[in-house]
């Protein structure tokens with residue numbers, strides 16, 4: 221008997237992440253019998269390639285999910301809020317990349333290297349965490365398991381692709397305008413992004429943190445199932461196209477040597493340690509871009525607190541931070557016989 225195959229829909233297939241979801245399904249040979257590419261009415265008439273064939277983009281509607289078994293969503297929160305329940309109701313497992321469902325207690329929030337079993341308790345919708353959270357918890361998981369983590373202080377350096385296709389265009393256009401001596405135009409971001417950076421991702425909340433910062437706080441607690449873990453985040457947008465970087469400072473529950481951290485991380489799935497700073501060897505976004513691993517370097521003791529560690533964590537935000545993680549969640553369901 222041949223391998224079981226599945227009817228898969230990708231919602232937001234024309235977007236930066238959605239398009240990559242289609243590509244990652246192909247790269248990882250996910251057993252797809254039929255693919256349905258969904259986007260807004262604006263994209264009807266376009267085609268996208270999957271396994272060397274062109275497929276039409278269809279308009280997302282409430283009845284788009286008939287017969288669909290897996291629905292990968294990346295078309296923003298409001299689309300997910302409205303259409304993920306329709307997909308789940310018609311029998312699909314939704315893996316949703318937006319923030320719409322992440323903190324819903326009935327919805328598992330899953331990073332396959334960290335809490336794969338949580339996926340099995342879904343009732344139709346599984347949430348893919350925020351890109352910055354995913355790479356951080358992957359890098360911290362083996363340390364968490366070995367000695368516990370009491371507190372995390374993280375500063376991110378986030379690529380524009382996380383905002384979507386139009387933001388990538390805005391950065392490229394601004395660079396060209398400046399190179400040509402013209403005043404750069406600004407539409408997506410609150411400030412010029414070319415040759416600049418700003419600590420502003422998502423709206424600011426009453427507590428002074430941004431939405432992105434609070435996602436890192438709340439999602440980390442949920443993924444580790446540890447409400448006691450203390451997290452303070454500062455999230456910064458920088459003029460990089462693909463690849464988020466993070467300065468991560470932690471206080472562990474018990475002492476741990478840097479060599480042991482390196483050993484644990486080197487043996488952990490999905491992590492690569494790149495750490496020889498004297499030779500200028502440490503993770504950088506240009507090298508992480510286009511790959512699925514989480515890279516960790518600059519691992520060192522933080523002598524300013526008891527049991528302190530500092531490190532630098534880089535990953536491709538639209539791959540491990542979004543599309544790859546989503547497809548890996550589907551793979552968990554598949555390998556556990558839950559599809």
Ligand code: A2P
Nearest residue numbers: 232233234235236259260262263280295384385
């Ligand atoms: P479209 O290309 O038709 O606008 P990005 O994050 O790169 O900006 O991509 C967003 C994705 O979400 C695109 O595929 C976009 O489709 C899709 N999208 C946005 N709004 C809707 C909507 N109301 N219905 C369906 N798809 C939508």
